Amino acid sequence: MTRPFRTAAVIGAGTIGLSWTALFAAHGLTVRVSDPREDLADAVTKALARYSPHLAARGLDVTGLADRVHIAADVTEAVRDADVVQENGPERVEFKQDLFATLAREAPAHALLLSSSSAIPSTAFTGKLADEDAARVLIGHPFNPPHLVPLVEVVPGERTGEDAVQAATDFYTSVGRTPVVERKEIAGFVGNRLQNALSREAVHLVEQGVVTPEDLDKVVTNSLGLRWATVGPFLGSHLGGGPGGYRHLVEHIxxxxxxxxxxxxxxxxxxxxxxxxxEAVEKAYGSSPYSELAETRDRKQLAVLDALSATAGTTHPKEEN
Known part of the structure; x- marks a missing residue:
């Protein structure tokens, strides 16, 4: 670790922020949460109760989890003693510009300032910050829900310091995530661009009457999803080329x-x-409550992670405090 991380501020307590809150607390951090929503305390309580079994299943000690989480009156209170700040606000450049100006002013000078932005690079909203503040701002983009899905895309901006990149990598590794540093800013980063490329063709196929939404999901979960849970597109293609590998595949098809x-x-x-x-998607899935669908997804994702953990050479070991 390049620096200690003891206190985390979570700014924005929607689905992503609540998941981060549970994960950080499960790894022993003191977490202060800020959000203008009126039901913040209740939302945090319910999220911790819901996510605790998931975290325990990953080998984490969730005893006293709620005791490590505190509701802050505002952003200033949340970040006052923070070592790391994880922002989860709306995907609007102007909003993030104003918020990060506040974070840079109110958080300690050593605090790492991270954004869960899913599409907007940090350079787009740090232009008005002083160099020393812009140097500690970068993207830490998770996939939903971040307390389960390991990937975090670490994307430095044009003025982000290399020490901040290393610190972010260390931080996410310390809370059991798999950080991947992306060295060039691009809208949507890598994961969402890949996801949207597949989603675009999926929508096209449904619109053309080739397949229903439900059956398209079956195609993915029974083929590509199964494969990509174990190998990525390039290794999958390399293996698809047989002993001749990716070169053979490209030469022949x-x-x-x-x-x-x-x-x-x-x-x-x-x-x-x-x-x-x-209407087609609602016909396939709209009759089931969101909470039921999400819990089923999470149980399946836990099962995949556990299966990978049981396999020699896995990159997703059980987490430990």
Whole structure:
């Protein structure tokens, strides 16, 4: 560890912020949470109760979890003694500009300032900060829910200091995440761009009547999802080429791959077409409560993580305090 992390401030207590809160507290940090929502205390209590079994299943001691979480009256109180700040506000440049100006002014000079932004690079909202403040701001983008899904995309801005990049990597590693540093800013970063590329073609296929939303999900979970839980696209393709590897694959099906890329579709922007798509998804899943669907997802993700942990050479070991 390049520096100690004892106190974390979570700014914004939506789905992502509440998940971060539980994860940080489960790793022994004192967590101060700030959000203008009127039900903040109740939301935190319910989230800790819901996520505690998940964290315990990952080998973490959740005894006294709630005792380490404190509701802050405002942002200033939340960040006053923070070693690290995790921001989870709206995806609006102007909002983040104002918020990070406050964070830089009110947080201790050593505090690392991280944003869960899912699409906006930090350079877009740090232009008015002094160099010494911009140097400690960078993206720490998780995937939902971050207390379960290991990946965190660590994306430095144009003025982020290298020491902050290393500190962010150390911090996320210390709370059981898998940080990946991305050295070039791009809207959406890597994970969401990949996700949106697949989503775009999925929408196109449903709009064209090729498959229903429910059956398309079955295609993914029974093929690509299963494969990508163990290997990524490049290693999967390398193995797909047999003993000759990726080179053999490109040499023998490269042309047909290019033809398929050229034929990928663009979903319609017509409101009527979009409404038909929404209704199709609602027909498949709308009868089940959100909480039930989310809990089923989380149980399945835990099962995948446990299976990987039981496999020699896994990159997702059980977490430890």
């Amino acid at each position: 490269g042309a047909s791959m290019q033809d398929m890329w050229d034929g990928l579709g663009r979903p319609s922007r017509d409101p009527k077409e979009q409404e038909r798509l929404v």
